Structure formats: C-alpha cells, structure tokens
Amino acid sequence: MEEVNRSRSPRVIVAIPCFNEERFIGSVVAKAKRYVDRVVVIDDGSTDDSAEVAEAAGATVYRHPKNQGYGAAISSALEQGRTLGAEVLVILDGDGQHDPKDIPRLIQPILEGKADIVIGSRFLEKANRIPLYRRIGQRVLNTATNVSSGQKLTDSQSGCRAYSAAALEKLKLSERGMAVSSQMQFAIKEAGLRVAEVPIAVLYAEKAKRSPVGHGVNVFTRVLVLFTLRHPMVIFGTPALICWGIGLWFGFRTLDIYSDTNKLASGHALATILFCLAGLLGLFAALMLQAMRELIRGEASDIVKQIYKKISRE
Numbered sequence: 046m047e048e049v050n051r052s053r054s055p056r057v058i059v060a061i062p063c064f065n066e067e068r069f070i071g072s073v074v075a076k077a078k079r080y081v082d083r084v085v086v087i088d089d090g091s092t093d094d095s096a097e098v099a100e101a102a103g104a105t106v107y108r109h110p111k112n113q114g115y116g117a118a119i120s121s122a123l124e125q126g127r128t129l130g131a132e133v134l135v136i137l138d139g140d141g142q143h144d145p146k147d148i149p150r151l152i153q154p155i156l157e158g159k160a161d162i163v164i165g166s167r168f169l170e171k172a173n174r175i176p177l178y179r180r181i182g183q184r185v186l187n188t189a190t191n192v193s194s195g196q197k198l199t200d201s202q203s204g205c206r207a208y209s210a211a212a213l214e215k216l217k218l219s220e221r222g223m224a225v226s227s228q229m230q231f232a233i234k235e236a237g238l239r240v241a242e243v244p245i246a247v248l249y250a251e252k253a254k255r256s257p258v259g260h261g262v263n264v265f266t267r268v269l270v271l272f273t274l275r276h277p278m279v280i281f282g283t284p285a286l287i288c289w290g291i292g293l294w295f296g297f298r299t300l301d302i303y304s305d306t307n308k309l310a311s312g313h314a315l316a317t318i319l320f321c322l323a324g325l326l327g328l329f330a331a332l333m334l335q336a337m338r339e340l341i342r343g344e345a346s347d348i349v350k351q352i353y354k355k356i357s358r359e
C-alpha cells in the first residue's frame with residue numbers, strides 16, 4: 046500500500062502499547078513513522094530495553110512507572126492522543142503482529158468522515174493464518190461481546206484500531222487488562238460512535254505469551270461483569286423470578302399435602318423458604334446494582350436536584 050501524503054492531511058499519530066518488546070519495537074516504530082506525523086510508545090513498565098530502543102527508532106516514549114496491564118496502556122494511549130491533539134490516533138501492537146502498512150487503509154474511513162472508529166479485523170483478511178485454537182477462542186469472545194454489548198463486530202479483540210478526535214473525546218475506559226477491547230465495544234454502542242471494519246494482516250510467528258485459556262476465561266468473565274453492571278435486572282431479576290415461581294409451587298404443594306394428610310411436609314416447607322429467600326436475595330442484588338448504576342450515571346442526582354428545585358419553589 047502506498048504511503049500517505051502527509052502535507053495536506055490531518056494530524057495522524059500512532060500510539061503503541063509496549064511491554065518488554067525490545068526485539069520488535071524498533072522496527073515497528075521505524076515502519077509506522079512512514080505513515081504518520083508522530084509515533085508515541087506507551088512503555089508499560091518494561092524491564093528490558095524497550096523504551097531505549099523505541100526512542101532510538103524515533104518514537105516519543107511515555108512511561109508507566111510499573112507494569113499496569115494492556116488496558117491501562119490503551120487508556121494512556123488515548124490520553125496521549127487527546128493531549129497531543131491527534132485528529133486521527135492509530136493504536137497497534139508493539140510485538141510486530143500488526144503491519145504498519147495497514148495504517149492508510151485503517152485511517153481512510155475517518156479521513157473521509159465515514160467513521161469515528163475503525164477496527165482492523167483479522168478475520169476479514171482471508172490470507173491470515175490464525176491458529177485454530179485462537180480462532181475458536183476469538184469466536185467465543187466475539188459472540189459474548191457482540192451479544193452483551195449490542196454492537197456487532199467481526200473482531201472484538203483486535204488491538205489494531207483508529208480513532209477520530211470525536212471518538213477520543215468520548216471513550217473513557219476503566220478496564221486495566223485485556224478486556225479493555227470488549228469494554229470499548231460497550232462504550233462505542235453507548236456513545237453512538239460510527240464504526241467501520243477493515244481487513245488487516247496479522248502475524249502469528251511467536252508462541253502465545255500467556256495461557257490462551259486463562260486469557261479467554263478472564264476476558265469472558267469481565268464481559269459478563271460489564272453486562273451485569275448494565276443489565277442487573279436481567280442477570281439477577283430473572284433468576285429471582287424463577288426462584289419465586291419454584292418457591293410458590295413448593296408452597297402450594299406444602300398446603301395441598303397438609304390439607305390431605307394433616308401433616309407438615311417439612312422437605313417441601315424448607316424448599317419453599319429456601320427458594321423464596323433466594324428470590325429475595327436476587328431481587329435485592331438487582332435493585333442495589335440498578336440504584337448504583339443510576340447514581341453513577343447521575344440519574345439519581347438529577348432526580349434529587351429536581352425534588353430540591355420543587356421544594357424550594359413551594
């Protein structure tokens with residue numbers, strides 16, 4: 046792909062999260078520099094020479110004093126994009142798995158005003174050779190993230206993305222680990238950002254750095270938590286209703302048996318109490334989470350303000 050003519054283009058910055066990538070970061074920075082105005086490396090507390098190598102290759106290095114996780118590095122990258130006045134910010138991995146040649150294709154929909162965020166999808170590029178176990182794991186995480194966020198993407202975990210200035214303003218993320226990409230999908234939906242996906246190349250030459258199962262389970266659990274926090278009534282309210290239904294059934298059976306035999310069926314009575322208690326707990330959890338959610342979103346404080354206004358008028 047040809048290099049972008051930078052003379053009349055908006056300010057494009059690349060930010061690269063980096064944790065102990067001294068073997069690759071230099072060449073990633075050098076290649077990325079050809080396509081953008083500035084390359085920033087977010088050194089996430091590396092204990093090797095990543096920061097020095099990145100600097101020597103021409104990057105500005107922003108350092109975390111200690112390792113904080115991929116998500117924290119992404120938040121710092123977005124922050125750097127805002128601080129440096131990026132009109133387009135590209136984020137790609139520092140381990141050489143992404144190809145900086147894809148940058149022009151990645152930023153195109155933003156430059157044309159067609160998208161606020163562009164996801165580089167590994168699964169739209171047929172030539173990519175992705176190990177089977179990774180494809181299966183990614184498929185599970187895609188489905189979980191797509192269904193729970195309501196935003197459909199072909200590659201929910203892609204680390205190669207481009208952001209417009211508007212997207213940078215709206216995206217504030219709290220996940221510190223690998224689940225940050227899934228959290229972003231929730232945030233995209235909630236902020237109503239326009240998304241485009243473009244095919245990107247990906248290279249799987251090295252062994253996976255961490256256990257794919259552990260990684261998958263961790264992201265999956267965080268997706269469940271993100272969904273629960275947004276829909277507490279579905280997650281806790283539905284089982285609570287089912288528990289009450291079962292509790293009621295046992296209750297009626299207990300009464301039935303008592304009226305027929307004049308004896309208390311203690312097993313049925315105990316089941317009635319247990320299921321009704323579980324239902325009550327579920328409802329309590331749902332209401333608590335819903336209240337917290339409204340407080341966080343400021344809805345409750347708006348209600349308090351309205352009541353206060355009304356009282357002061359009277």
Ligand SMILES: Nc1nc2c(ncn2[C@@H]2O[C@H](COP(=O)(O)OP(=O)(O)OP(=O)(O)O)[C@@H](O)[C@H]2O)c(=O)[nH]1
Pocket residue numbers: 061062063064065066089112113114115118137138139140142204252253254255
């Ligand atoms: N694993 C990890 N990567 C980090 C961290 N902070 C920043 N990174 C960088 O984030 C990018 C993505 O991390 P990777 O470990 O390569 O994630 P991945 O590509 O999903 O996993 P692999 O297929 O094993 O490479 C790399 O450029 C890392 O250097 C961190 O705390 N842990």
Ligand SMILES: [Mg+2]
Pocket residue numbers: 138140142
């Ligand atoms: Mg990688």
